[in-house]
Amino acid sequence: MSRIRFTRRLPAAVAVAGLALAVAACGGESSTSPEGTNAAAADDLKPNADLTKQSIQVTVWDGYLPEEFTKGAKEKLKVKDIKIALHATNEDAMAKLTASGDSGIDVAFVSGQYAQALNEQGLLEPIHPELIPNLANLYPEATQLSHDKGNKISVPYTWGTTGICYRTDLVKKKPTSWNDLLKPPAWADKKVTMMTTERWLALPALKALGYSVNTDKDEEIAKAKELLLAQKPHLLGYDDTTFGDKLKSGEAIMVEAWDGWCPTTDPKGNIAFEVPKEGSDLWVDTMVIMKSSKNKEAAHALINYILAPENHSWAAENINYKVPNKAAMERVKVAKGSLLGIKPDELLDGESIVDLGQASTKYTRLSTEVTAQS
Amino acid sequence: MRRSKLLFVPLWVTYVFLYLPIVVLVVMSFNAGESAYTYEGFSLKWYGELAADERIRNGLINTLVVAVGSTAIATVLGTLLAVGLARHSRSKALDALALMPAVLPDLVLAIGLLLFYGVIALTLGHYSVILSHALFSMAFVAAVVRTRLSGADTSLEEASRDLGAGHVVTFMKITLPQLAPGIVAGALLAFTLSLDEFVIAFFTIGNAEPTLPIVIYSMIRFGVTPKINALAAILLLVSFVAVIAGQRLTRIGEAQRAEG
Amino acid sequence: MTSELKARPASPSRGRRLGAFVFLSPGLTYLVVLLLVPLALVLSNTVFQRGRFGGVVYEFTTENFARLMDPLYLGVVGGSLRIAALTTAIALLIGYPTAYAIARLSPRWKTIALVAIVLPFWTNFIIRVYAWIILLSGPGLVNSGMAAIGLGPYELLYNQGAIVTGLLYSYLPLMVLPLYAAIERLDPQLREASANLGASPFTTFRKVTLPLTVPGVLSGCLFVFVPSFGNFVIPEILGGNKSIMVGNLIRDQFLKARDWPFGSTLALALIAVLLVLLMAQAWMARRA
Structure with a gap:
């Protein structure tokens, strides 16, 4: 019995695989990053566009919008549909937004430096202020943030700072310096966590050394690395998401934390937040509109809706983050232990984290070096 | 006698290791307290919360959609491929190619597919996960069906062709019915693999609503909650029932074959 | 023809x-x-450049391979090899006697014992890993148990030991099954012959049973090693982000650093290691 020998056809399969190279090379020109090109020209948007034909896909941090948000916004804006996707971290969001040509997302929530990076890739639609009258509700300070002066490409949603969140009943001395975290005393040994997202991992060491959080100087980053490596054996772990739980359970007694996620309002009342004396950052979580969006009018309308005081105050009341919205903050009752009392001018003492372009890889490497060391 | 008892010590060690975490999960799923670590009395409240959790419910639906879709593709393609490789090819290279998706680390498949979908500018979603899952599922279906084929009697197929039936007719009338148990087994394997698959789905789902493994992963990243224990207990119960039902079915199948 | x-x-x-x-x-x-x-x-x-903000610039470079030789990344690859090898070795040490014991059971119990080995595999992979957080964490059950007899607390979670435990737990069945298949296939007469010729049980095991089950040992080791080596979920959940394996590195290059070319290069290294192992396995199986 003779059978057709497919072995001879194998080269054909290999040739097809080789084709992939060609496909890649051809696709090259279009997907090559536009180095340094700033936001492309804005589209012509019609203020009177028919929103009932537009539906909006949003990606946002888990728990960052009210559960009944879509229902309320849909009724008010009369858009066709609003869909919410969730991301756990900025990095997850960036992966989604940069992975393929059209992410299918209209509005994304990312931190300021990531909005900047997206814009430099030409992925963002400039904000059309005439479509967002509620921009007037923002604090004046919130329109001059260094990642995006004048809110040209992003609209701030929440802002805050980074500090030490700790158990008042378990620490022997109240932490006041980043060094309390970086060189934990014996009673805190293995009961300390740091954040893993690279820029915030570096922040305590950079501030303790008196450097800028945006430094791109190799020798400064190297010094920070030494501090972080020396700290590592004394850590419980690196944690961006569950440090609050670890404090509550007592596994950790001091953690690096964003203010809003430090559970200071816990009923037991034994958790407090401190901005170390060496200073910290001012971070801003923003809303951006993707260039690839086909529903830009509706996207603007959605951001305008969120900036309405009665809607924006939700974030401050429920997720414990300050919102850069004067009209909204005036409505908020500040609960006992809450950190919402911090005023904008105090916040502005913090240094804004900005995207460093090519130099950002230095921080990627730093975080790999720190986590890879055993 | 003493020696033979010693022989079974490792067996018990293994079972304790395998089942201790599961027993703990199940016990803690009935915990009345909030803590994931200390048992404070019996309650079913976490099961209630689980039932009310929309994300988990949607995750389950998405997982089923993906599993059904990918299993359908994988079963058709995998069966054809198994017959083709067993009856129409002798190439070792093609055999290896067909097994590759099952052998390669999931992470490698995941990034390859992510790059590929990027190059062809496909917006990621459930269908890209279905296509991706079908890839490795197909390899498993083909392998299972081939095992069945190698044991099958080829004389009927030959007789059919000698009588003038074409390949397709022979396949439909003779081969397919012979292969049915293998195809069902392969499809079941493909289905269960897809249900539990995390890495490839994580990379290729884009902004679509997550599948259950991804929902669980993000819940765990945001801390331990007894709700997950309740989910674990239910999944375990389902697998128990499925395994026992599967055993029964095979036994009935074997009995029928013995009679026939 | x-x-x-x-x-x-x-x-x-x-x-x-x-x-x-x-x-x-x-x-x-x-x-x-x-x-x-x-x-x-x-x-x-692997031969192209990273775009400044992610993506790929299609200009030739060998930089990715140069970076791969960086002690930092080689160290991660080496560390992952060590963790995967340790997991495989422990799995073999537990798995072999377990498979051996199952093979000696009566047919009815054999089926039950095998199903019991595979059953935990049917719950969700991530939930199985998560169970170890409850067991190993500071206030967790192992430490509570230890405290009851006046020991501890120990640092059990968020270290490499926890990672190895998680990998072992997830992939042990993949070791037991091929081993069982190999041991089961052995002709019991061989063992009897060896015993009749005066060999001690240990000698029989060393000279007869073990060499004949080498193919099973090799498949089992490969089945455990491959998913352990490329894993990124277990180091993340049980390792407290304190140690990374090559899987984490690849994931991070794709989803965090947005350096696809280097991520691809790391993936190629992963494939290369596995190919070498596959070839080694084929070679050893042929010799055995």
């Missing part, structure tokens, strides 16, 4: 060719498009 082909009329051959085409082309097309092309993309990416 060729002469026979020539002698016969063309149509059956064409029919055969048609059959091959009908059965093979759908699956093979799928494999080429969704397996070979993506793998070729991974491969080709």
Whole structure:
């Protein structure tokens, strides 16, 4: 019995695989990053566009919008549909937004430096202020943030700072310096966590050394690395998401934390937040509109809706983050232990984290070096 | 006698290791307290919360959609491929190619597919996960069906062709019915693999609503909650029932074959 | 064969060719498009540059390979090899006697014992890993148990030991099954013959049982090693982000650093290590 020998056809399969190279090379020109090109020209948007034909896909941090948000916004804006996707971290969001040509997302929530990076890739639609009258509700300070002066490409949603969140009943001395975290005393040994997202991992060491959080100087980053490596054996772990739980359970007694996620309002009342004396950052979580969006009018309308005081105050009341919205903050009752009392001018003492372009890889490497060391 | 008892010590060690975490999960799923670590009395409240959790419910639906879709593709393609490789090819290279998706680390498949979908500018979603899952599922279906084929009697197929039936007719009338148990087994394997698959789905789902493994992963990243224990207990119960039902079915199948 | 082909009329051959085409082309097309092309993309990416903000710039470079030789990344690859090897070794030490014991059970109990080995595999993979947080964490059950007898607390979670435990727990069944298959296939008469010739049970094991089950040992080791080596979920959940394995590195290059070319290069290194192991396994299996 003779059978057709497919072995001879194998080269054909290999040739097809080789084709992939060609496909890649051809696709090259279009997907090559536009180095340094700033936001492309804005589209012509019609203020009177028919929103009932537009539906909006949003990606946002888990728990960052009210559960009944879509229902309320849909009724008010009369858009066709609003869909919410969730991301756990900025990095997850960036992966989604940069992975393929059209992410299918209209509005994304990312931190300021990531909005900047997206814009430099030409992925963002400039904000059309005439479509967002509620921009007037923002604090004046919130329109001059260094990642995006004048809110040209992003609209701030929440802002805050980074500090030490700790158990008042378990620490022997109240932490006041980043060094309390970086060189934990014996009673805190293995009961300390740091954040893993690279820029915030570096922040305590950079501030303790008196450097800028945006430094791109190799020798400064190297010094920070030494501090972080020396700290590592004394850590419980690196944690961006569950440090609050670890404090509550007592596994950790001091953690690096964003203010809003430090559970200071816990009923037991034994958790407090401190901005170390060496200073910290001012971070801003923003809303951006993707260039690839086909529903830009509706996207603007959605951001305008969120900036309405009665809607924006939700974030401050429920997720414990300050919102850069004067009209909204005036409505908020500040609960006992809450950190919402911090005023904008105090916040502005913090240094804004900005995207460093090519130099950002230095921080990627730093975080790999720190986590890879055993 | 003493020696033979010693022989079974490792067996018990293994079972304790395998089942201790599961027993703990199940016990803690009935915990009345909030803590994931200390048992404070019996309650079913976490099961209630689980039932009310929309994300988990949607995750389950998405997982089923993906599993059904990918299993359908994988079963058709995998069966054809198994017959083709067993009856129409002798190439070792093609055999290896067909097994590759099952052998390669999931992470490698995941990034390859992510790059590929990027190059062809496909917006990621459930269908890209279905296509991706079908890839490795197909390899498993083909392998299972081939095992069945190698044991099958080829004389009927030959007789059919000698009588003038074409390949397709022979396949439909003779081969397919012979292969049915293998195809069902392969499809079941493909289905269960897809249900539990995390890495490839994580990379290729884009902004679509997550599948259950991804929902669980993000819940765990945001801390331990007894709700997950309740989910674990239910999944375990389902697998128990499925395994026992599967055993029964095979036994009935074997009995029928013995009679026939 | 060729002469026979020539002698016969063309149509059956064409029919055969048609059959091959009908059965093979759908699956093979799928494999080429969704397996070979993506793998070729991974491969080709290794010689291209990273775009400034992610993506790929299609200009030739050898920089990715130079970076791979960086002690930092080599160290991560080496560390992952060590963790995967340790996991495999422990799995073999536990798995072999377990498989051996199962093979000696009565047929009825054999089935039950095997199902019991596989059953935990049927719950969700991530939930199985999560269970170890509850067991190992500071206020967790192991420490509570230890405290009851006046020991501890120990640092059990968020270290490499926890990672190895999690990997072992997830992949132990993959060691037991091929070992069982190999041991089960052994002819009991061989062992009896060895004993009759005066060999001690240990000598019999060393000289008869073990060499004959080498193929099973090799498959089991490979089945445990491969998913352990490329894992990124377990180091993340149980390792407290304090140690990374090559899987985490690859994931991070794709989803965090947005350096696809270097991520692809790391993936190529992963494939290379596995290919070497596969070849070693084939070679050893042939010798055994």
